[in-house]
Amino acid sequence: MGIDVGNLLTKVAILDGDVLVASGTMDTTGNVAREIDGLIARVLADAGLTPGDIGATAFTGGNAELADGRGVVEDAVTCVAAAGAYYLPDVNLVVDIGGQSITSILLDADGDVINFMRNDKCASGSGRFLEVMSQAVGVGVESISDAARGATGAVSISSQCGVFAESEVITHLNAGEEPAEIVAGLCDSVASIVAAQARRFTTGDCYTLTGGVTRVDAVVSRIKEKLDGTCHDFPYDPGLAACIGAALLAGLDDL
């Protein structure tokens, strides 16, 4: 079992070997340490398992220290890299867009991490950025792709700073711009920020995209347009990549 206590979402995945048998997600709240037991129980029930069936558990993510004593803690970069390299052996770049971070991880032919770049200092381009912006436009995060699909153009957003971009969005709304076109502009903006980081590892080969933001198709399709090379899609929900990686690593340690 792998548990990713992220900055915005907490995710649990149970693997049987390398096959995902059950997973679950909840918001990371101040009470996550208590609430996580409920999530684990739900995921176990979905899989028709009991706690005794779990071989090993690993925690990862920004708030993994909450695990205190319940399992090993694996570094988030290691987990995402492990998941990418395991399921997609041709991939040499994993770009992970999480709630409060963007991470590009360069892998060698064996799937080991050569180098990585991470922005977790600034909200620009992260899930939180997209959340704040979609709130400002009045479109729920889950409806971003639908909204962007209806756009005939895209309003360009010049600020990278989340606070300044929020003001810009409000100015565009007041000026009568279509919300759909603003959303399309925001997706362009996130894709540009992500691609700018990923391009610093100029691989041009095969890459994959993971993390919660990659559930937003409108952002993913725009990143693919901007990056050279072929994107190999993660075989499961890409938002679960870190907890699936943690589960894979827990399984290895258990051997």
Next chain:
Amino acid sequence: MPFAGIDVGSLTAQAVLIEDGHTPMLKSIGVRLLSHSIRVQPNPLDSARAVMGELLAEHGLGWDDITFCVSTGYGRDSVQAEGLANANVSEISCHGTGAHTLAPRVRTIIDIGGQDAKVIRVSEAGDLMNFVMNDKCAAGTGRFLEVMSRTLGVGFEELGPLAFRARGRIELSSRCSIFAETEVLHYLQKGVEKSDVAAGVTKSMADRLMALARRVGVEKEVMMTGGVAKNVAVRSELEKMLGLRMLSPSIDPQLVGAYGAAVLARRNGELE
């Protein structure tokens, strides 16, 4: 006949008229100064027209009474193109000139606007030597303090006095305003005193400004201008970090840019 300066900022716009004479209460500046400030409108031309129009009307004057006008700030070139000003000058030069005219001893000006922060170095003669500016990130700008005061549920003007009363101080680990907002909420949920959080916000603001100031170097005397200069806690934290007392402009610190524009208008006008 007055000389005029118009400064359109991101949040407020200022208009200044100067002419020979004295301003009651402000004899030290050696001119008669009239000023007006408004919240900006989406279009900088509308802001410029409104702020100067209202100032002129208040004193029974018309646009034709202005001898020479300099525009600065957002859309300063379009303000000139529209015929509302005779020339336009960058806000860096206007702040430098304004601060140096008010206090000729000044060599470093720390100007914090609604969406940017600048550190400007001027020579003994008041010429612009060097400057650094942050307008890419809200950290260290007026917007950061605005977001934080909203999160704390206090007015923008209350933030300084609140921080000043603090007995403790939290450490903000995030520079990013969006992440800091979440951090502040968590502290409040845990029951930490608002004043201690406000003190942490103040320290973070001063840290960002110091980082900017170090890039260009600080030489005495230092003057702080812009709306944030009115925040007593940021001011005193910055003085502690710099190890010196800063000069206070003798006029409203938010007027320094428009005042500098009017001073440049006078120099220009007198040359013609």
